[in-house]
Amino acid sequence: MENSVFVRRRAQLIAALVPNSIAIISAATEQSRSRDTEYPFRQHSDFWYYSGFNEPDALLILTNRADLPAVQLLCREKDPALEVWHGRRLGPAVASDSLQLQAAALSEQSALLSQAINGSVAVYLNITEQTSLLQQVTKQMQLLKQREKRGDIAPGQLVDLAPLSAAQRLLKDDTEITLMRRAGQISAQAHIRAMQLCRPGRFEYQLEAEILHHFALNGARYPAYNSIVGSGGNGCILHYTDNSSELKAGELVLIDAGCELQGYAADISRTFPVSGKFSDEQAALYQLVLDAQYAACNAVAPGSDFAKVTAAAEQVLTEGLLGLGILQGELAQLIADKACKAYFIHGIGHWLGLDVHDVGAYKAAGLNDEVQEQPFLPGMVLTIEPGLYIPAGSPTEPRWWDIAIRIEDNLLVTPEGHDNLTTAVPKEIDAIEQLMAAAQGRN
Template sequence: MENSVFVQRRAQLIAALQPDSVALISAASEQSRSRDTEYPFRQHSDFWYYTGFNEPDALLIISNRTDLAPALLLCRDKDPAQEVWHGRRLGPAAASETMQLQAAALTEQSTLLQQAINGSTAVYLHLTENSALLQQVTEQIQLLKQREKRGDVAPTQLVDIAQLTAAQRLIKDRSEIAVMRRAGQISAQAHIRAMQYCRPGRFEYQLEAEILHHFALNGARHPAYNSIVGSGENGCILHYTDNSSELKAGDLVLIDAGCELQGYAADISRTFPVSGKFSPEQAELYQLVLDAQYAACNAVQPGSNFAKVTAAAEQVLTEGLLGLGILQGELQQLIADKACKQYFIHGIGHWLGLDVHDVGAYKVNGSDGETAEQPFVPGMLLTIEPGLYIPHGSPTEPRWWDLAIRIEDNLLVTAEGHDNLTTAVPKEIDAIEQLMAASGGSN
């Protein structure tokens, strides 16, 4: 993304601050994996959103005070000895030149932080994250209070910045949409690759390997989350990530996987038969989930909300489960009782962005002061993912046991309705079977 994007985002945040205030946003730190090794570094999402700077242990100071710079980045100084071992650093001079903000070395943090806090009305920061920074700010405030006779002025408020950043990140700009569209395309092709590779006798982790390989080949070096490849009864475990079982003929395999591209997540789920052909029971239950997903997707448009989308899916699922004999009773009462939740055990979807379960309120205060559903507006990006899970021993006919189906796509709310960014990967029964037969996966 161009630097102008980050400059504009910082300007929007500045406009949301109380007068004469500062905002502090920390970078992530490297995390140890084992002795003398670290996990792959992943930048803090808010810090990335406002800087595009991918080094650890930095600090962004944003202010609307006339006597302070609008944006000041504190980062690690150049250090040839450290860079030989651990990689190149941009350094303050190059950061200032290339990022359209002022920059200084982290060694100056104590002095510059006190200058920023002194005289500010409020300090915005993540109150539930980075306890070290919060402690440092608190200590600086106490010190300023002790120096009031010298003319120092301590802030009167510490404000959690999370609500402001979440509201801004909820509406995606054009640059974000372009990246997420590409992430969806890469992830869709990875799912297709897994379908083509699938055979009885192979292992779940081999399908995962095909997916990760495709991600990396296309510029997405990391998944957005630990990939789920659950075959047979493993699909009934929502966050199954062992991915260690052998793929067996006659089973379904549920894959939930998406790449991370330039910090942004894709999140796709598909379910398909290991042998390439759905059994009658699998096809009936699969078509029910697919119909529910279509109904839910059709409800995604400006002015709608997650509650309406959920109701659309639950209506279809309840009718279908009743028709299949999996639920018993009177339809309207079953809908009112949300009886389908016995088998549809998670939500219909979530916000998607820099985090796979992205920030953003699901409830807002209505004009009457009551809590209301967050209405969809153009620029929001969300997942739609109905599913049905019938574990072994459920109160149904045994022919339904161990069936797990989830179908998930990534939808952008548009002025006209929505745009499905992940529709390239097949989800119709005939299309899946034809794809797998063409690759030799049908037995």
């Protein structure tokens, strides 16, 4: 990603601060997995968004004060002995040149942090997520307060940075859209690969392995979240990640998986028959979910919102469940009662970006400060994922039991409507069955 992207983002954030203020963002730290081993390092999303710096234990200070550098990065110093064991470090000197900002050694953190806080009108930081940084800043503010007679000035405000950074991250720039489009393509092909290799007698984790393999082969070393591969009744567990059961003939398998590419997530769900052919009951419920997804996707356009999208999906699901006899009653009352939520047990979608459940408000202040739905704007990226889940023992005919279906795509809001970034993976019944039949015929 070109450094000019990060320079522009930092300038935009600085312009949003109240005059004579600072914003402080902390990098992630390495996390232990077991003795002497760590989980793969993943940078804090806000820190990456504004810095493009992918090392732990760093600090970014942004300010609109005239007496301080607009941007300061505090990072680990070069250490040849440690770098032999744990990998190369950029170091302050190289960071200054390559990232187009002023960099200093992390050992200077206490002094530089105190200098930046002293005299600032307000200090912005992510209060909820970065609790360690909050403790450091609070301590510095208390020390300054005690030294006011010596001329030090403690800030009058401690402000949560999250709403500012979230609003900025909610609208994706061209660079982000390009990355997310590619992440969607890689993830779509991984789902196709899973469909092609699915057979009775194989295991859920084998499909997961094929998906992760395809991610890594195409430059996305890590998934954006723990992959869900749930066959049969396991699909009724929304965040099922054991992925340990044998795939059985006659069952469906629900896969929710997406890669992470340069920090950006894809998030795709598809459901298909283990044996390659839907039963009548499976096909009836599957087509219902697919129709609901089409209705929801058609409602995605500038000025629309998640409430309108949800209503479109629930209308279709309620009508369909009533027609199949799974719900009973009057249609209008069932819709008003949201009766379909007995089997559609999650939301219709969420924002997508550097986090799979990305930052961004779902509600916004309207006229007279009334709370309203956040309207969709060009540049927003979201998921649309209706589903139906009927675990064994549900108050339905047993023929519907252990059927779980979710269909999820990633949509970019455009001035004309939307662009589906993950449409490459089949979701029509005939297309899925033909793809799997062709693959089974070859193998």
